[in-house]
Amino acid sequence: MEFIDLRSDTVTAPTPAMREAMAKADVGDDVYGEDPTVNRLQKMAAEQMGKEAGLFVPSGTMGNLAAVLTHCGRGDEVIMGNLGHTFLFEGGGIAALGGVHPHTLPNRPDGTLELEDIRGAIRDADNPHYPTTRLVILENTHNRCGGVAITPEYTRKVGELAREAGLKLHLDGARIFNAAAVLGVPAAELAAPVDTVTFCLSKGLCAPVGSVLCGSKEFIARVVRIRKQLGGGMRQVGVLAAAGIVALEQMTGRLAEDHLRATRLSDGLAAISGVEVEQKALSTNMVFVRLAEGVPTDSTKVEARLKDRGILVGAVGPRRFRLVTHYWIDDAAVERTVEAFSKVI
Numbered sequence: 001m002e003f004i005d006l007r008s009d010t011v012t013a014p015t016p017a018m019r020e021a022m023a024k025a026d027v028g029d030d031v032y033g034e035d036p037t038v039n040r041l042q043k044m045a046a047e048q049m050g051k052e053a054g055l056f057v058p059s060g061t062m063g064n065l066a067a068v069l070t071h072c073g074r075g076d077e078v079i080m081g082n083l084g085h086t087f088l089f090e091g092g093g094i095a096a097l098g099g100v101h102p103h104t105l106p107n108r109p110d111g112t113l114e115l116e117d118i119r120g121a122i123r124d125a126d127n128p129h130y131p132t133t134r135l136v137i138l139e140n141t142h143n144r145c146g147g148v149a150i151t152p153e154y155t156r157k158v159g160e161l162a163r164e165a166g167l168k169l170h171l172d173g174a175r176i177f178n179a180a181a182v183l184g185v186p187a188a189e190l191a192a193p194v195d196t197v198t199f200c201l202s203k204g205l206c207a208p209v210g211s212v213l214c215g216s217k218e219f220i221a222r223v224v225r226i227r228k229q230l231g232g233g234m235r236q237v238g239v240l241a242a243a244g245i246v247a248l249e250q251m252t253g254r255l256a257e258d259h260l261r262a263t264r265l266s267d268g269l270a271a272i273s274g275v276e277v278e279q280k281a282l283s284t285n286m287v288f289v290r291l292a293e294g295v296p297t298d299s300t301k302v303e304a305r306l307k308d309r310g311i312l313v314g315a316v317g318p319r320r321f322r323l324v325t326h327y328w329i330d331d332a333a334v335e336r337t338v339e340a341f342s343k344v345i
């Protein structure tokens with residue numbers, strides 16, 4: 001059976017154009033800085049983020065980790081959301097590998113952090129009882145808050161606050177191009193207020209592997225050593241960067257299609273009695289739904305019954321699911337999913 005896989009946009013296989021570009025890629029030893037395809041990708045990525053330089057890394061997790069380890073030393077503190085990917089889903093790497101202390105603040109439903117909470121979380125640098133606050137992390141789009149986009153206005157406010165307090169600001173922009181698409185602004189505008197940004201070429205952009213960490217030339221030069229320490233210095237990796245170039249050239253401009261399908265999916269599911277959709281402003285390619293009270297089943301059972309019908313969804317709580325649209329989900333897949341949900345419920 002061919003499955004309709006809505007568990008995540010990380011399940012996307014590369015497009016035919018990517019496979020062709022990968023087969024033909026010019027390569028060299030990237031640890032020597034000699035892979036022309038990687039160099040081209042990094043230049044394109046930095047331009048798109050409006051930063052001086054970019055560095056290809058194997059994953060979004062490594063991009064965020066390398067950024068934190070470069071901004072912070074052992075015992076330093078990072079302010080971040082309690083629903084942020086870096087806090088929840090990156091294996092506690094910043095603490096385990098960097099001795100960096102996470103200071104979590106409650107994410108509001110729109111993915112932001114209250115400015116006053118951020119201000120209140122900044123430690124008194126003269127008091128030796130405290131760790132030293134060094135960095136703030138935002139996430140755009142915000143995954144666990146529903147795949148919602150964070151506006152440039154809000155990011156600017158956090159940027160100003162961070163600068164005034166002498167802190168750095170990092171953006172986990174794994175899906176920054178989804179945010180740019182729904183807000184109708186260039187990704188560079190979303191990244192302008194931040195010192196560093198990681199974005200992913202995999203996920204909605206369909207490349208099989210890879211993220212790029214962007215920032216100033218001086219910062220990226222320091223990240224090169226950290227990436228090496230983490231084992232992320234790769235050799236003839238132009239074969240992967242070639243897919244990343246196709247992602248930037250051909251895939252960012254079509255994300256609005258995924259968002260439109262997510263809206264259709266959300267509307268279709270909302271019409272089913274027993275299903276409640278968490279509809280939010282500025283949502284992108286993610287749909288979060290819940291089983292209504294009184295529906296005598298749970299998400300694991302529903303997940304299994306949908307699988308029997310060829311539909312894969314992600315149970316993210318006892319009565320909650322996440323469905324993510326992407327390049328390989330077409331209109332027919334959306335219709336089949338709504339129909340299957342209706343039958344199963």
Ligand SMILES: Cc1ncc(COP(=O)(O)O)c(C=O)c1O
Nearest residue numbers: 059060061062085139143172174
């Ligand atoms: C918001 C966010 N940041 C970072 C990552 C990590 O990316 P990777 O899976 O490439 O490590 C993910 C992965 O889904 C994500 O959703």
